[in-house]
Amino acid sequence: MGVQVDFDTPQWAEALRDEVAKLDVQIVTLANTPLNEANRSAVEELAKHVAGPQGDGKERIGVAMLDRSLTAEQAVALNQQPVKNERMFLVAHKSADDVAAAAAGAIAGQRPHMSMLLKPISVSMPDTFSESDIDKFMAGQINWITRPVLIPGGALYLGEGLTADSSGKKAFIDTVRTLDDVNFRIKASLIQGIGNLRVSRVGLRSVQTLVESVLSPLVLQEVIEDFNVVIPLLTLFDRDESMLTPAERQQIKEARSSRVVPMSVVVVYAGAIHRLTIGLVFTG
Structure with missing residues (x-):
């Protein structure tokens, strides 16, 4: 899916x-x-775009290629904020092709939890780093x-999958992609309860x-390692009403009045703990 811009002054x-x-796209x-120095502002706009809030289900990543004429030192020097953020994927190369588009296609061709290490990329590049x-x-x-010399065929691959x-x-x-996917799946499943749950x-x-x-099958498939769903208000409902303090009763009353209940989902992925915060808004 493409958006046309002016060729000379985009x-x-x-x-x-x-x-x-x-x-409705995830990779831009x-x-x-x-x-490079001439296009820095354009890539910065891309970085700001993917880092900003896009709405539920529209979380994005940006893919940009470095100028092939840059030295490694010059390329690293250009990786500064706002380009330097967790939603940007930068690729160094020695190709005349549009490597950013090729890398975006390589990423899109993998399931979110698959590492991009040594994933094939379809470009022409006679020399390597x-x-x-x-x-x-x-x-x-x-x-x-x-x-890689150890992979027969002489094909080209991404050397890493860093943000x-x-x-x-x-x-x-x-x-980043896995947490976006988990977040989307959770919110999509909660649509079933709209207007039905109190x-x-x-x-x-x-x-x-x-x-x-949603999360249990992902553990069985070894997409994530573990998870925990925390709804603080549910712990109050689980207790005997006579054991609640006045402050806790007030907390329940305010939640029922506002119909807003906070929930957090703790996901263990790649040996690290990630927390997703979701605000439940009840209707009806």
Whole structure:
């Protein structure tokens, strides 16, 4: 799915805000626009777009290629905020092709929880990077294209699956995509309860069951390692009413009046704990 811009003077900010924001897409890239000093502002607009709130089910990642003429040091120097964020995937290369589009296709061709390490990418690139360059890309959280000698056929592969995370730690695009996918699945399942569930023990227990029905299969499939659904108000409903303090009774009363109940879902993925915060709004 493409959005046309003026070839000579593309207005990237307007296109992203007015056109791309309306689309049901998860991966966004700028065609034939390598990250260099001249195009820095365009790629920054892409980074701001994917980092900003797009609404439920529209969480996004951006894919950008580095200018092939850059040295490894110059490429790393360009990975600065706002480009440097966990929703950006940067690729260094030595190809005349639109590597950003090829990398976006490679990512889209994998299930969210699959690592992008050594996933094939369809571009033409006769030369590859030195070990010294790869070390610099790795430290700068930039991905690269490689041709491993241990894989027969001479095909090209992504050397890593890093995001351009600004926290200074190694972060991977499959983590971002998996959490987005889990978040979407949970919210989609909760649609079943709209207008049917109430702020009560039975209603909140039903919400918990709906969420567990989404996450339990993911544990069995080894997509995630573990999870825990926490609805603080449900712990109050589970207790004997005579044992509740005045403050706890007031908390239940306010939740029933506002029909808003906080819920958090703790997901263990790739050995790390991730917390999703969801506000339940009851109607009817």
